[in-house]
Amino acid sequence: MASSGLIYQSTPSTTSTLPYANGHLSPPFTKTATNGATTPDSESDLSDPIDLPNAPASYPTSERYDTAGDSRIQESDSESSHEEDAMGSDDPDYDMATPAHANATSPRDARSSSQDSPRQRKRKVGAEPDEYILNNPELYGLRRSGRPHQSRQIVEDNSQDDDSGSDIQSGPVRKRRKHNTSNQASKQHTPSAQSLSDSDSDIDAYGGSRRALAAKKQQRRSLQPAQDIRPAHGEVRFSTRRAAKVSNYNEDDDDMFDDEDDMMPQTYWAAAPDENVLAIDAVLNHRLREDTSKEITDPGRDDFEYYIKWQGKAHYHATWETNATLAPCRGIRRLDNYFRKMVQQDIHMEHDEDIPPEEKEKWNLDRERDADALNDYVKVERVIGMQEGDEGETEYLVKWKGLYYDSCTWENASLISDIAQNEIDRYLDRTSSLPQSNKTESNFGTRRQFQRIKAQPSYIRHGTLREFQMHGVNFLAYNWCKGNNVILADEMGLGKTVQTVAFMNWLRHDRQQQGPFIVVVPLSTMPSWAETFDNWTPDINYVVYSGNEAARSIIREHELLADGNSRRAKFHVLLTTYEYILADASFLSTIKWQFMAVDEAHRLKNRESQLYAKLLDFKAPSRLLITGTPMQNTLGELSALMDFLMPGKVHIDDNMDLTSEEAGAKINELTTAIQPYMLRRTKNKVENDIPPKTEKIIRVELSDVQLDYYKNILTRNYTALNEGAKGQKQSLLNIMMELKKASNHPFMFPSAE
Ligand SMILES: Nc1ncnc2c1ncn2[C@@H]1O[C@H](COP(=O)(O)OP(=O)(O)OP(=O)(O)O)[C@@H](O)[C@H]1O
Incomplete structure (x- = not known):
């Protein structure tokens, strides 16, 4: 039961945990409805006439889409044109008035879209890794300098090891991808180990020789990986230079060390805490010690082991400790707090028979959820930076799954190579060349004419787009070719996200538009966007721009721009929320966006709002609004949306009296006017194209x-x-x-x- 099994701390109330992150979902998240966008029946009267579920096979329905009677529309699949130099002059699109108007009439040549991808051929890490890595030592940190590489291992004072039976050798010896080529093991201590073994005097200041002795034991134990929740690694080395900055656990306790300092006599305070003494960042979990009887009803602090995240170090390096080994560490009050709030509560939950089973169940479910999160935090989600470490060895800046960027840590290349070589490969691929767009296609004036997408392209993965969804992608592609900015207003759940993501991939693959694209969404739908990118377009490099200022600053520094140049984006898509637009508009608006999509766009119904004004400022010639409810109350809302897309293109009389006699005629007029720029399908209209509802009966026990x-x-x-x-x-x-x-x-x- 609880005390004999694992019981977990609630996720610390910190900003460092993330319900989604660059496509990796961390449980739990719930997609919640926002702003009535999820109201299924709220489509406006204006919308229905725009429904085009049954578009003829010959696409597009020219009356509806080809309002200019554009003769450039072809049905042929053949690509007849040639390509413009992607490295040519500045993208003329960027100089267009923003947002773009569809009135450009400059002649254009038929040009090829067959630009080769500027990306390097993907290395097949799984296939022939060793050969590739050995041939590219610099890329993998095998040899950054001319010096022979020394593999770092934790090797303790021999006498101590002899006594203890050497508890440093952690886990099975695993085959290493690259450091097997290295020289003999160094006997150098890790920074943390060194600090504890070499600085007795410092430790004395924290509690005398007994503590020092305990610290030495702790030193070895703390470096032992917690084998039961993550891959063992025989080599642990931390870069403490940068990592110390990013930890933000237990924010409510952040002044804990200060308090300790305050309580010390002045002399101790003046000496300042030894930076090298291990400091507890957070207590993540606890379990009964193996030698504690399972029958014990009133266990104390010594009866447990505690799973400790160390300050300045990633969760990956968390270790199981006892009360005694933690005694000399800084931040011991975090253990006091944890014991009081979590362990005692856990004991209470297990032994108090008055607690209703529902409450116990909730407690246990929470613990399980936290355990899942902890499992994520030790997985490498992305490598986002590379540097030469103190010893000349390569270090990678790692973003951990489920955590915000402010929890990124610099890690030794050998460790990351062991646990996430594919992420190193992806990072190297991303940084080897910047995304380059075909300028001919970027330029509205020279863009190739529209060609209907007849069959689902191979770059759209995961599922098969329904007919009406293919129609939606064609609608978006057609209007992009025409320079029109539009609204995708399908009813909730019909796949607006999927269609938009598929369209972006069409832009990338068919028109060689590599971005940057910006997708602005409500926080609640961010996980589903991330999931859709992951599933449907796994080759797209999208960056989730979220988190506190520190996190966003790391994103800006490492993920977005090459040399800080706003015209040299390193990514394809930036996924962010309205809040970060408001917070960082001054930075984000300097980027030359190729395409902007705004989800739940009825948020822009008020043209006086800050969001409206700020987003309008963004240089994005191509724009898409996504909303299930383009008009909630008044025509003014629709007018604001249309003006956001193409100012002045469609005139909507905000003050139209909908009760007047002429209202019917005026609405028909308006409907015709906006029809080319808005696509709305309801479930009723496309029901033939939706798979039949399936009912799943899952039996659950009553409590x-x-x-x-x-x-x-x-x-x-x-x-x-x-x-x-x-x-x-x-x-x-x-x-x-x-x-x-x-x-x-x-x-x-x-x-x-
Ligand atoms: N063709 C398809 N094949 C398989 N799954 C699909 C398909 N189209 C949509 N889905 C799934 O249906 C769900 C709803 O799709 P999506 O999120 O794109 O709809 P939406 O219109 O954006 O919804 P909302 O209005 O709630 O944001 C998603 O889980 C998506 O993966």
Whole structure:
């Protein structure tokens, strides 16, 4: 049960955990409805005439899309044109008025789109890694300088090892991809180990020789990886130079060390805490010690082991410790707090029989969720930087899954090569050449004419686009070719996200537009966007721009621009939320965006809002608004959206009296005017194209309390049902309803609480 198994700390109330991150979802997240966008029946009257579920096979329906009667529309699949130099003059698109108008009439040549990808051929790491790596030592940190490489291992003072039976050798020896080529093991201590073994005097200042002795033991134990939750690694080395900056656990306790300092006599304070003494950043978990009896009912601090995240070090380096080994460490008050808040509560949950099972269940579910999160935090999500370490060895800046960028840490290349070589490869691929767009296509004046996408292209993966979705992608592609900015207004759940992502991939693959694209979404839909990118366009390099200022600053420094040049983006897509647009508009608006998509775009219905003004400032000639409810209340809202896309293109009379006699005619007029620029399908309209609803019956057990209520209702046991009830007595007029209530949750009965 709880105390004998793993029990977990609630995720610290810190900004460092992330419910999504560059495509990797960290449980749990819920996609919540926002702003009525999820209201299924709220489509405007204006919308229906724009529905185009049954577009003829010959695309596009020229009356609807080809408003200019553009003769450039071809049905041919053949590519007849040639390519313009991608490295040519500055992208003329960028100099267009923003947003773009569809009135450019300059002649254009038919040009090829067959530009070769500027990206290097992907290295097949799995296939022939050793040969590749050996041939490219600099890339993999095998040899950064002329000096022979020394493999670093934790090797302790021999005498100590002899005593202890050497607990440093952690886990099975694993084959290394590259450091097997290295020389003999160094006997150099890791920084942390060194600090504890070499600085007795410093340790004395923290608690005398007993502490020093304990610290030496701790030193070795702390370097032992927690084998049960992550891959073992025989080599642990931390770069403490940068990493110390990024930890932000237990923010409510951040002044803890200061407090300790304050309490010390002045002399100790003046000496300042030894930076090299290990400091507890957070206590993540606890478990009963192996030698503690499982029957113990009142365990104390010494009966547990604690899973410690060290300050300045990633979760990957967290270790299991005992009360004794933690004693000499800085930040010991974090253990006090943890023991009080988590361990004692956990003991209470397990042994107090008065606690309702639901509450215990919730507690355990929370623990499981936290355990899942902890498992994510030790996985490398992305490598985002590379540097030469103190010893001349390569270090990689690692973004850990499920954590914001401010939790990035510099790690030794050998470690990352062991656990995430593919991420190193991806990083090297990304940095080997910048995304380059075909300027001919970027330039509206020289863009190739539209060609209908007849079959799903191979670069759109994961699933098969439904016919109406292919139609939607064609609608977006067609309007891009025409220089029109449009609204995708399908009803909720019809795949607006999927269509938009597919369109962006069409831009990349068919028109060699490598970005940067910006996608602005509500926080609640960010995980589903990330998931859609991951699944449908796994080759796209999208960056999730979120987190606190420190996190965003790291993104800006490492992920976005080459040499800080706003015209040299390193990524394809930036995924962010309205809030970060408002916070960082001054930076983000300097980037020359190729394309902007705004999800739940009814947020832009108020043209006086800050968001509206700031986004309007962005240089993005091509824009897409995505909303299931393009008009919620007034025509003014629709007018604001249309003006955001193409100012003045469609005139909408905000003050139109919809109750007047002429209203019908005016609405028809308006509908015709906006029809080319908005696509809306409802579920009813496309139901033939939607797979039939499937019903899955999953049986779940009732909890004990629910079972009691269930039985008492069936047997009409009024006495039991009304026990403890104040006021109105339980009625059993509608037995079915009462049984349903009991099955949903026992707290549906006030007396159960
Ligand atoms: N063709 C398809 N094949 C498989 N799954 C699909 C397809 N189209 C959409 N989906 C899935 O349906 C779900 C809803 O799609 P999506 O999020 O794109 O809809 P949406 O219109 O953007 O929804 P909302 O209005 O709620 O944001 C997603 O999980 C998506 O992966």
